[in-house]
Structure formats: structure tokens, C-alpha cells
Amino acid sequence: xxxxxxxxxxxxxxxxxxxxxxxxxxxxxxxxxxxxxxxxxxxxxxxxxxxxxxxxxxxxxxxxxxxxxxxxxxxxxxxxxxxxxxxxxxxxxxxxxxxxxxxxxxxxxxxxxxxxxxxxxxxxxxxxxxxxxxxxxxxxxxxxxxxxxxxxxxxxxxxxxxxxxxxxxxxxxxxxxxxxxxxxxxxxxxxxxxxxxxxxxxxxxxxxxxxxxxxxxxxxxxxxxxxxxxxxxxxxxxxxxxxxxxxxxxxxxxxxxxxxxxxxxxxxxxxxxxxxxxxxxxxxxxxxxxxxxxxxxxxxxxxxxxxxxxxxxxxxxxxxxxxxxxxxxxxxxxxxxxxxxxxxxxx
Amino acid sequence: xxxxxxxxxxxxxxxxxxxxxxxxxxxxxxxxxxxxxxxxxxxxxxxxxxxxxxxxxxxxxxxxxxxxxxxxxxxxxxxxxxxxxxxxxxxxxxxxxxxxxxxxxxxxxxxxxxxxxxxxxxxxxxxxxxxxxxxxxxxxxxxxxxxxxxxxxxxxxxxxxxxxxxxxxxxxxxxxxxxxxxxxxxxxxxxxxxxxxxxxxxxxxxxxxxxxxxxxxxxxxxxxxxxxxxxxxxxxxxxxxxxxxxxxxxxxxx
Ligand SMILES: Nc1ncnc2c1ncn2[C@@H]1O[C@H](COP(=O)(O)OP(=O)(O)OP(=O)(O)O)[C@@H](O)[C@H]1O
Ligand SMILES: [Mg+2]
Numbered sequence: 001x002x003x004x005x006x007x008x009x010x011x012x013x014x015x016x017x018x019x020x021x022x023x024x025x026x027x028x029x030x031x032x033x034x035x036x037x038x039x040x041x042x043x044x045x046x047x048x049x050x051x052x053x054x055x056x057x058x059x060x061x062x063x064x065x066x067x068x069x070x071x072x073x074x075x076x077x078x079x080x081x082x083x084x085x086x087x088x089x090x091x092x093x094x095x096x097x098x099x100x101x102x103x104x105x106x107x108x109x110x111x112x113x114x115x116x117x118x119x120x121x122x123x124x125x126x127x128x129x130x131x132x133x134x135x136x137x138x139x140x141x142x143x144x145x146x147x148x149x150x151x152x153x154x155x156x157x158x159x160x161x162x163x164x165x166x167x168x169x170x171x172x173x174x175x176x177x178x179x180x181x182x183x184x185x186x187x188x189x190x191x192x193x194x195x196x197x198x199x200x201x202x203x204x205x206x207x208x209x210x211x212x213x214x215x216x217x218x219x220x221x222x223x224x225x226x227x228x229x230x231x232x233x234x235x236x237x238x239x240x241x242x243x244x245x246x247x248x249x250x251x252x253x254x255x256x257x258x259x260x261x262x263x264x265x266x267x268x269x270x271x272x273x274x275x276x277x278x279x280x281x282x283x284x285x286x287x288x289x290x291x292x293x294x295x296x297x298x299x300x301x302x303x304x305x306x307x308x309x310x311x312x313x314x315x316x317x318x319x320x321x322x323x324x325x326x327x328x329x330x331x332x333x334x335x336x337x338x339x340x341x342x343x344x345x346x347x
Numbered sequence: 348x349x350x351x352x353x354x355x356x357x358x359x360x361x362x363x364x365x366x367x368x369x370x371x372x373x374x375x376x377x378x379x380x381x382x383x384x385x386x387x388x389x390x391x392x393x394x395x396x397x398x399x400x401x402x403x404x405x406x407x408x409x410x411x412x413x414x415x416x417x418x419x420x421x422x423x424x425x426x427x428x429x430x431x432x433x434x435x436x437x438x439x440x441x442x443x444x445x446x447x448x449x450x451x452x453x454x455x456x457x458x459x460x461x462x463x464x465x466x467x468x469x470x471x472x473x474x475x476x477x478x479x480x481x482x483x484x485x486x487x488x489x490x491x492x493x494x495x496x497x498x499x500x501x502x503x504x505x506x507x508x509x510x511x512x513x514x515x516x517x518x519x520x521x522x523x524x525x526x527x528x529x530x531x532x533x534x535x536x537x538x539x540x541x542x543x544x545x546x547x548x549x550x551x552x553x554x555x556x557x558x559x560x561x562x563x564x565x566x567x568x569x570x571x572x573x574x575x576x577x578x579x580x581x582x583x584x585x586x587x588x589x590x591x592x593x594x595x596x597x598x599x600x601x
Contacts, residue, residue, distance in 0.1 A: 178460075185459045186470055189446040192435060199397060200433045205421035205450025205513055214456060303437070311437060315493050 013263065014176070021169055025162045038165040040273040041172045042229050047253045047265035048175045049222025054251075055260035056188060057215040058195030063104065063120040065247035066127030067220040071097055071227025072237050073131060073138060079148035086148045090228040097224025098217050105216035109209060112198065121244075128242040143238030150232045164233055171229060172266070175222060180262055182218070191215050195260070252294055258304030267305050348373035348548050349394070349517060354403035356389055356572075363389040364400075365572035371565070376543060377550045378559045380583075381569035382592075387552045388430060390569065391519045394550075395427050396420040407517065422450050426515035428506040430522050430552075434494045440505055441490040444477035445470075447512025473512075480508040483545075484538060500531040507538065511547075518542065520551040524558055536562055560584065568592075 021041075025034050050064045071093040078089035108119045131138045138144070150158040150167060158164045182188045190211050193201040198208055231237055249272075257268020272290075279286045301308045349371040356364040363386040371377045379387050393400045394407075396417035405412040412420055435443050452469035459466060481487050484504040489497065497505065503523055510518055523539070524532045536558060539549055553559050559566065560580040568576040568589050576586045583589055 181459055181462065185466060186446070186449055186452060186454055186473060187456060187459045190449055193446045193449075196435050197433045199417075200429065202397065202417035203395060203421055203427050203429075204447055204509070205418045206446075207416075207418045218456075307437070311493075314439075315496065 017263070017266070018173065021172075022166075025165055031161050034161050034165050036273065036277060038161070038168045038233065039230075040269050041165075041168045042226050042233070043250065043253065043273070044266045044269040045168075045172055045175045045229070046223045046226035047250050047257075047269055048179050049219035049226070050250050050254055051219075051260065051265045052179065052182065052191070052222070053212075053215045053219035055254060055264075056183060056191040056195060057212060058191075059109065059212060059216070060114075060117040061120050061216065061219065062117055062244075062247055063108075063124035063127065064219065064223055064250060065244065066124040066242050067097055067101065067223035068227040068230070068246060069127060069131060069237075069239075069242035070100060071224030072231040072241050073144070073227075074224070075228040075231040076144040076147045076237050077137065080144050080146055084148075086150045086232055089148070090150070090225070090232070093224045093228035094221050097220045097227075101217040101220025101224075102213065104220075105213040106209070109212045109216060124242070124244060124247060128239060128244075131242050132239040138239075141239055143236060145236045147231045147235045147237065149235060150229075158232070168229060168233070171225070176262070176266065183262060187214075192260075252290070254304075255294065255298060256304055258306030258308070258310075261304065261306040261310060264304050264306040271305070348408065349550070350404075350406040351394075352404040352406070354390070354393060354405065355401045356386075356393055356398065357401045362572045364393060364569075367403075367567075367569070367572075367574045369567050369574065369577060371548065371550060373548050374543060374546060375548060375564040376539065376562050377548075378563035378566045379550065379552045379569060380554070380556075380559060380566060385569040386572040387569055388521055389572075391427060391521055391550075391552065394420075395425060395519060418450070421513055421515075424514065424516040425519065426510035426513045426517070427519035428503075428510050428521060428523060430525065432502045432506045434502060434505060434509075436495045437493070439491050439493055440486065440497065440501075441474075441477050441481065443494060443505060444481060444508055444512055445473045447480070447509045448473040448476035448514070450513055476512050476514075477508075480511040481505075483511060483541070484508045485534075500527045500534070503527060503535060504538065507542075511542070515547065517548045517550065520549065522552055522554065524553060524555055532558055 024037060028034065046064065046068050049067075050061065053059050053061045053064075074093035074096050075086065075089045078084040078092055079086060084092075104120075104123055108116055108123065111119050132141055134140070150164070152158045152163065156163050158167055182191075190201070190206055193204060193206055194208060194211060194215075201211075202208055227241070230241075253268035253272055254265060255268070256271055257266065258264030275290075276286060279289060282289065297304075303311060351370070352368045354364055354367045355362060365386075367390065379390060381387055389398075392398045393403075394405055394412065396412060396415050396419070400413050403413060407423065407425065410423075412423075412425075415423075452473065454463070454466040454469045457463070458469075478487070478490070481490055484507050486501060486504055486508070489501065494502070494505070507520075507523070510520075520539070524535050527535065532555065539551070539562060543549055563580055566577065566580055566583045567574055568583060568586075570592045575592055576583050576589045578586070
């Protein structure tokens with residue numbers, strides 16, 4: 001019963017958000033707003049990746065922005081210097097994200113907790129340095145211009161804002177769908193067991209390294225794919241894409257929306273993106289507003305918007321439901337329980 | 348069942364477990380007692396593979412566990428609970444238990460992506476196992492409750508259920524009655540007996556002497572990492588070494 005309500009509410013909210021996202025370009029005639037929204041969606045895709053390794057699996061990966069930049073640079077280098085069309089380059093970005101993520105993962109995930117975080121901070125910085133200094137490959141601080149946009153089909157032209165918006169929305173929907181698949185499956189449960197504690201997970205027979213590396217690789221593929229899309233829309237990138245600020249922005253999105261929740265990454269990204277737009281006149285000083293806000297949020301709502309809401313609703317329903325559930329459960333499980341106990345005895 | 352020979356674990360200069368040899372019989376309740384810092388939890392960590400022993404052999408059903416990874420030891424049928432109960436606070440009791448049977452399933456990322464038959468069957472099996480173990484520990488009626496809303500004693504039972512969901516033959520319980528009141532302790536004692544009745548071998552660490560004396564088939568006493576006594580509760584209770592090193596002190600504390 002609880003699960004049915006949960007599912008209904010959860011999926012209703014998702015469909016509603018999707019519907020809103022679909023009609024958004026039709027109700028606004030401000031192309032700039034559509035562009036901002038498309039960029040927010042791209043970041044949200046990357047934040048979904050961070051949510052898998054950091055939210056579900058509990059490993060704070062501070063190289064996440066670096067993997068985003070890598071995805072962007074793979075697309076940029078392949079399309080500009082090697083004449084690849086966008087889509088093959090985009091696939092290559094995802095693939096490279098996976099391979100590089102695997103290599104970084106098997107090294108860094110030997111470390112635990114803040115050692116892992118600090119190590120990945122260094123990895124992020126090394127990625128930045130490589131992009132900035134390896135001029136023969138990355139064009140250094142000049143950046144790369146004229147990146148190929150995603151090739152359209154028929155009348156659809158992805159150099160225009162609205163078609164591109166829908167393209168990004170499709171990828172975002174895919175990212176959310178995939179996250180949901182993972183999080184509701186045994187695999188997601190495995191990740192969350194690791195988040196509770198390495199020791200507990202291992203005592204339950206979970207192979208830590210294999211599952212952490214898997215979560216890490218999934219997250220870097222998300223990041224690299226988001227980076228690839230980003231390169232295709234802005235069409236000019238530089239070493240700044242690998243700046244730490246992006247990783248910390250993504251952490252803020254995740255915290256505000258709700259770490260380890262399904263809709264948190266999207267809501268957090270949207271809320272902060274539009275707040276940032278609203279206080280744009282403050283420029284650098286906006287951090288004076290955001291900093292304390294974030295601190296208050298982490299103190300009073302450590303589970304973010306979605307987490308707080310889910311916790312409140314879940315516990316309220318748990319309190320309302322007990323009598324009903326108890327009766328039905330006893331009926332269901334009594335004969336079954338006795339059966340399986342006999343089976344154990346015989347075995 | 349479990350045959351331990353010359354087991355030693357040194358942390359730098361400190362021998363937390365020092366040359367301990369002991370046999371634990373199948374389908375019995377074996378207790379490990381000793382003052383704080385005696386090396387009891389470290390002993391469990393070695394058996395469960397959470398840390399490798401410096402020296403020694405841990406023979407379980409004829410194979411040496413020393414140096415094996417904790418997850419492979421869990422798959423061999425050794426489960427444990429921890430001194431501090433760790434559970435996922437933000438979800439329900441049943442939700443917490445489902446992952447317990449994961450080690451007996453085979454689904455991988457690919458199964459998740461295509462939502463394969465195997466995944467569905469595995470998830471069904473894990474759910475059934477969770478419901479079954481919850482029933483076993485007598486908590487079917489709170490399956491839907493949030494962990495944050497459960498009592499200390501319920502948490503202990505949930506931790507038992509989680510360990511049982513791995514289909515263990517040997518269960519290591521680290522202070523299963525820590526922080527629960529005497530009536531609740533009686534309930535946990537019944538539950539431990541029930542586990543043994545179902546063919547499980549139990550090893551437990553406990554500070555509650557009356558409880559240990561009541562339920563243990565065999566006790567070993569550790570002090571500064573060394574086994575200073577072993578035997579039935581009667582034998583241990585009357586061992587002058589134990590009385591001097593441990594029981595006297597405990598009684599004075601209590
Ligand atoms: N990972 C570790 N590294 C270094 N020293 C450790 C480690 N684990 C335990 N010790 C030390 O080993 C000794 C035994 O600790 P252990 O936790 O096994 O004691 P215990 O018998 O379980 O005590 P308690 O009754 O308080 O739980 C202690 O002196 C402890 O400080
Ligand atoms: Mg201990």
C-alpha cells in the first residue's frame with residue numbers, strides 16, 4: 001500500500017515535471033531563458049552522475065568536474081582537430097569517460113572517506129593542469145572554438161536553441177530513467193549498503209571494490225556525456241571547464257536538491273540556476289548570499305528539498321498505516337514463514 | 348565447525364589477539380568474554396576477514412579463512428553483527444533487509460539496464476528472504492516502519508535479521524544485548540536459542556555475565572589478547588584465574 005502510494009506520487013511528480021519541461025519553450029518567448037534551462041539540464045545530467053557515486057554509494061568524488069571537462073574536450077578535439085562529426089565524438093566521450101573513470105577508480109577507491117575525497121581533488125587538479133598545459137592536444141589556455149554541433153535530421157537543426165533544448169531534455173530523461181532503474185534495483189541497494197558502511201557491506205558479502213568502481217564508472221560516464229553535450233551547445237570551451245568551482249557547484253546542487261534522492265539532482269540544479277539568474281546583478285558577491293544559505297540548509301535540512309519531503313511523508317504514512325499493514329502482513333506471511341522455516345530445518 | 352590455532356593480531360607493538368587457539372563446536376552457543384580492550388572485537392574481525400591475522404589458522408568447515416576477503420567469507424556462510432548497530436536510517440525496516448540476500452544473487456549492471464528476468468527473480472528472492480528473516484526475529488509488524496522510529500532492542504533484532512538474510516551457518520554477534528534492558532535481554536536470549544534450533548552456530552561477545560552464564564555452551568575468556576580460560580560456564584565461573592582477572596572486577600563495576 002505504502003509502496004503503491006509512493007510509486008504513484010513519485011511517478012506523478014516525474015510526469016508533471018516532464019510535461020512542464022516539454023511545454024516550457026512554448027510558454028516563454030525569451031530564447032535566453034530556454035538556453036539557460038538547457039544548460040541547467042546539462043549540469044543536472046552530470047549531477048545525476050555525482051549522485052550515483054556520492055549520493056548512493058557515499059564516496060565524495062571531487063574530480064567530477066574534471067570528468068565533465070574531459071567529455072567536453074573529447075568532443076572538441078575530435079570534431080575540431082580530427083574532423084569527426086558530433087555524434088561519433090559524443091559516443092567516444094562517453095567511452096573515454098568510462099575507461100578513464102575505470103583507471104582512476106581502481107586507483108583512488110583503494111582509499112577511504114576523506115582520503116578518497118582528497119585524492120580525487122588532486123585528480124581533478126591534474127586534469128585541469130593537463131588541459132591547461134598540454135597545448136599540442138588541448139590548445140592550452142586558448143581553448144577550442146568552432147566545435148561541431150550535434151547533427152540534426154530532416155528539418156531539425158540542433159544549432160537552434162529550441163531543438164537543442166529538446167535534445168538535452170531527452171538525455172536528461174534518459175539519465176533520470178537510468179538512475180531510477182539502478183536505484184530501485186538490487187544494484188542500488190548494494191550501493192546504499194556501502195554508503196552505510198564499508199564494513200557492514202562487506203559483512204553482507206558485497207565486494208566493495210567491484211561495486212565502488214562500477215558506481216564510479218557509471219558516474220564518470222554521466223559526467224563525460226554531459227560534458228560532450230555542453231561542448232556541442234556552447235561550441236567554445238577552455239581550461240576553465242575543469243575549474244574546481246564546477247565540482248563544488250554540483251555538490252551544492254546535490255545538497256540543495258537532496259543527496260541520494262531521485263529528483264534531488266534536477267530540483268537542486270534548477271533552483272540554484274534560477275536563483276543565480278535572479279541575483280545576477282550581484283555578480284561575484286552572490287556567494288555572500290549563497291554561502292550562508294547553503295550553510296543554513298545543510299544544518300536544518302541536511303537531506304535537501306526532496307529528501308526532507310520524502311522523509312516527512314514516509315514517516316507520516318508509516319505512522320498512519322501500522323494497524324492495517326500489520327493485519328495484512330501477518331495474514332500473508334504466517335503460512336509462508338512457517339513453510340520456509342520448515343525448509344530450513346530440513347536442509 | 349570453527350577451529351582456531353595460534354591466532355595472533357598485532358597492531359604495531361600491541362598484540363590485540365595473542366596466540367589464541369580454540370575450537371567452537373557446530374550448533375552451539377560459544378561466548379567470548381573479557382574486559383574492555385581484551386581483543387574480543389578484534390578476534391571477530393579476524394574470523395570475519397575484516398582484517399588479516401598476523402599469524403595463525405582459522406579453519407572453518409575444513410578451509411583456512413586467514414587472508415580471505417570479508418565478502419568471500421560471508422559467502423561461505425559466516426555472518427556478523429557489529430558492536431554499534433549500523434542501519435539505513437532513512438528507509439524502512441524491510442527496505443534495510445532486502446540487500447542482505449544480495450550475496451546469493453547474480454544480477455549485474457546489464458540485468459538492471461534491461462530489467463531482466465533474472466533480476467526480477469533475484470529481487471523477489473531477496474524480498475522473500477527479508478520478510479522471512481523479519482518474521483524469524485519477530486518483527487513482521489514493523490516492516491514498514493522507519494529505522495529512525497525503532498527502539499534499540501528492535502534495532503538489535505533487525506541487525507540479527509540482516510545477518511540471517513545472508514543464509515549463514517555461523518553467526519558472530521558482538522554485544523547483542525548491549526544497551527537493552529533486562530526483559531528485552533531475555534527476549535534476545537530466546538531469539539539466539541531459536542537461531543541455534545534452526546541449525547546455526549552462534550559466537551557471541553557479551554559483558555552481561557548472567558546472560559552468558561545462562562546461555563553459553565562454551566566460554567573463552569580473553570584478557571590482554573590472551574586466552575586465560577575456557578570451558579563450560581561452570582568451569583569458567585570457578586576458575587581462579589578468571590575470578591582474579593575479570594569477574595571480580597566486573598562485579599565491582601556492576
Ligand atoms: N584497527 C586497530 N588499530 C589499532 N589498534 C586497534 C585496532 N582495533 C583494535 N585495536 C586495539 O586492540 C585492543 C583490543 O581492542 P578490541 O576492540 O578488540 O577490544 P574489545 O575486547 O572488543 O573491547 P570492548 O569490550 O571495549 O569492545 C585495544 O587496545 C584497541 O585499542
Ligand atoms: Mg568490542
